[in-house]
Amino acid sequence: MSATVDQVLDGIAECLQVSRSTISPTTVAADVPAWDSMAVVELVFMLQRDYDLTLPPAQATTLTSVEAVLKILRDAGKLA
């Protein structure tokens, strides 16, 4: 499926279990205490579940900002 930026931000907020208002396209992990290694695991699962996108293990470590998630989706042609 192809997603809008808003939908991706909704998904990220859900993975981090934080309020949607906390997450913007410029948010980085350091801004959100909940964005820890367990949250990154949730993001990995979200990309597979919602976008059928399988990350190579080494790429999982790059999920440290909203822009990084958006770029992965953009590069995979999954972002509207």
Next chain:
Amino acid sequence: MKAYLHSIATELAARVQSNDELVAGVEGWTADRIRTKTGIAERRIAAPDETAGDLCFRAAEKLIAAGNIDRSTIDALIVCTQSPDYFLPSTACVLQDRLQLPQTVAAFDVTLGCSGYTYGLWLARSLILSESAKNVLLLAGDTYSKYCHPKDLSVASLFGDGATASLITDQAANVWAEIGPSVLGTDGRGAPNLIVKAGASRQPTSEIPSDRYLHMKGAEIASFAVSTVKGVIERLLDKVGLKATDVDGYLFHQANPVFVQRLVSAYKLPPEKVPVGLASIGNTCSATIPMLLEECAQAGRFKPGQKLVLVGFGVGYSWAGTLLEWKKS
């Protein structure tokens, strides 16, 4: 010639460690956070002087007693553990004596973790199909809690200590399941992502205290699992000529309940076909799949003729998938 899973027995370390006890004095963690993020409510912890070999021994004695198994008929002993009693000799050699198995037994260790049980089934079946053995005692057990730094809850919250004993036989009478083919794999590039660096030959000692403990890169491990397990299932089904709709149950390595649920959701598998367990035990590495299988067997979850796909995956990276056809009514 066919190979069968006769039965399984489970032995857990006696001490129960609650999430409350675990988080006491550790900043940034709460019991509720552990339960929510992992699904683990409590875990079993081995005593300081209790080894995986001890747990395997007790599991084997339980299995032998419950099945009235004649020890003299066992001709192979496989011990799957990453927590051996000694660097040498192998734990299997020690257990041959403790279990009073015949001196004609072939006994050896398999040093795999989360993929260990499915590797063990593959190996035991291969021994039987090649007529190298008739009855294989497969022991799987670990005490990873001893590798976890008590303040590193990213790992200490996950692992529990326990063991299982399984009898794999060429006799079809009163068995739980027929063991089918397996597919296996390895990607050693993942070795640094779940590792105890110091203590063995490569790095006998380390001035960095954390090197002596289990180190896990959770995101890489999750990504490895997500990118690998589906392919294992597809390869296995292709090998045995089955479709996904023919599968009645998927038994995954129980890394933790939430992890398994996320995997189910990511792959869009029917949740009712994927048992999830060990919430009060923790991740017992190679023993999670047989513990779950035993739990399902005792609950009468499966019916004769049902096809089950078992997938072990993790440290190494290493993985193996095995098909079972359930027989026990």
